[in-house]
């Protein structure tokens with residue numbers, strides 16, 4: 001304990017600690033001012049957070065159901081092949097289920113006799129808007145979901161993003177989606193919402209997306225609550241998986257690399273001691 005105290009008091013560490021505290025204080029003061037327009041983002045309780053997090057198969061299945069029954073009417077996922085849904089670590093569908101699902105879609109294929117054929121597991125999730133006319137009549141093309149969860153993040157002022165390095169935080173995408181989907185406001189006070197637009201408290205802007213979720217909209221088989229909050233978390237988790245299906249493997253590899261580097265550093269230290277043991281200094 002005494003050693004620790006003198007360490008903290010030591011001339012080198014003191015200014016560094018001081019600087020960190022001052023910076024943290026400044027950051028907090030700034031964040032208090034910055035959040036006047038947008039609501040505070042919500043952070044989900046994700047099973048895949050942290051160094052050892054993994055996707056929850058049941059949640060991915062529910063999220064997929066929400067995506068398929070609600071969002072897929074407007075949003076495509078053109079980088080995702082149907083067969084990915086049967087991959088290990090994903091929603092855990094069987095190959096037969098995926099085959100049956102793919103077959104319910106009609107895929108445009110110039111080589112097929114009629115230019116169309118039923119889908120197979122190797123096909124990718126088709127976009128609902130296929131022609132420019134369809135997009136024009138809708139007014140705007142809804143963004144593709146394939147990597148959307150990686151392309152968005154919540155804004156976190158200093159000093160939070162510094163802490164994020166240490167907690168391996170990378171759930172900004174699903175937090176963004178969850179916050180957006182649960183923040184639709186019918187009559188935002190003091191905000192002018194243009195005709196045909198819908199106001200979302202987070203990120204605090206009017207979008208062309210009508211609020212897609214409502215309580216009881218999707219029938220879940222299990223006993224997860226059928227609420228906007230639950231749907232939003234489930235579909236956000238699914239979208240995270242879709243954008244990063246190999247995240248769990250990647251984290252495991254990263255962890256093994258860290259252990260290796262740690263052991264290697266210790267080993268090198270011993271080598272150094274051995275080599276220099278006879279050198280006077």
Ligand code: HEC
Nearest residue numbers: 070071073074140141142143177207208209210212213235
């Ligand atoms: C009626 C069509 C429609 C449905 C259904 C729909 N969306 Fe959208 N969505 C849109 C459009 C259009 C935009 C683009 C809005 C804009 O940029 O103004 C959009 C944008 C988004 C965005 C991106 C916002 C951004 O930052 O660019 C997210 C996330 C999103 N939708 C999620 C969902 C989810 C999840 C569902 C299903 C629960 C869903 N949407 C259902 C039409 C739809």
